[in-house]
Amino acid sequence: MPKTDNIIEIRGLEKVYGDGVEVKALDGLDLDVKKGEFLSIVGPSGSGKSTLLHMIGILDTPTKGTILIDGQDVTSMDDQQRSSARNTLLGFIFQYHHLLPDFTALENVMMPLLIAGKKKDEATREAEKLLNEVGLKDRLHHFPGQLSGGQNQRVAVARALVNRPKIVIGDEPTGNLDSRSSDRVYELLRKLNREFDQTFILVTHDENMARKTDRIVRIVDGKITE
Numbered sequence: 001m002p003k004t005d006n007i008i009e010i011r012g013l014e015k016v017y018g019d020g021v022e023v024k025a026l027d028g029l030d031l032d033v034k035k036g037e038f039l040s041i042v043g044p045s046g047s048g049k050s051t052l053l054h055m056i057g058i059l060d061t062p063t064k065g066t067i068l069i070d071g072q073d074v075t076s077m078d079d080q081q082r083s084s085a086r087n088t089l090l091g092f093i094f095q096y097h098h099l100l101p102d103f104t105a106l107e108n109v110m111m112p113l114l115i116a117g118k119k120k121d122e123a124t125r126e127a128e129k130l131l132n133e134v135g136l137k138d139r140l141h142h143f144p145g146q147l148s149g150g151q152n153q154r155v156a157v158a159r160a161l162v163n164r165p166k167i168v169i170g171d172e173p174t175g176n177l178d179s180r181s182s183d184r185v186y187e188l189l190r191k192l193n194r195e196f197d198q199t200f201i202l203v204t205h206d207e208n209m210a211r212k213t214d215r216i217v218r219i220v221d222g223k224i225t226e
């Protein structure tokens with residue numbers, strides 16, 4: 001196979017939902033994403049953006065087509081390989097990835113590091129650093145129930161990024177945030193993208209943010225139009 005600097009290669013991707021009334025959410029979609037690219041996905045409601053993100057996140061399987069992530073065909077993996085690829089390659093900034101209510105902001109962000117086997121001191125330091133960067137230095141020991149929606153979202157952003165996944169995917173990562181917090185989160189993602197050569201793929205309705213990314217991929221009716 002020829003060597004490529006693409007971290008993601010998608011070919012002929014199709015997703016059909018439903019038995020009875022069928023909906024073709026993705027309709028033969030091709031997409032290459034370069035390592036270290038910062039990409040935004042835009043398009044009208046129902047065009048297939050979240051479906052595509054779920055496929056890239058190895059959270060759902062396509063009806064047809066292939067997805068290569070970091071050279072591995074994730075569409076031919078069994079469940080165990082899929083979950084291992086998900087844990088080692090990907091970070092998620094999704095609204096439904098809830099924080100654990102009985103743990104503080106700091107503990108929630110430390111969790112992925114502790115699971116990965118890091119020492120508590122080191123995990124604490126790294127989690128504190130990221131929480132500081134998302135502007136929550138003075139909320140480390142608050143529980144999710146004591147934080148606002150936007151603050152919880154920033155905790156979730158810190159948690160998704162803390163173990164430096166190669167690819168970070170986000171569905172409206174700045175959706176609940178005011179423009180100042182939203183800019184701040186974007187700047188943080190950009191900084192990590194440059195420092196650690198992490199690849200970012202974000203679905204967004206925020207044209208302002210989309211314009212700042214390296215490339216805008218526009219989806220209409222399950223196909224890429226530009």
Ligand SMILES: Nc1ncnc2c1ncn2[C@@H]1O[C@H](COP(=O)(O)OP(=O)(O)OP(=O)(O)O)[C@@H](O)[C@H]1O
Nearest residue numbers: 017018023025043044045046047048049050051052
């Ligand atoms: N689990 C499902 N079962 C059946 N149909 C689905 C399912 N998920 C999505 N769809 C349909 O697939 C199409 C694409 O949905 P998708 O959520 O990917 O769109 P989207 O571009 O993310 O929309 P939005 O911007 O509104 O979030 C829609 O017509 C939707 O109704």
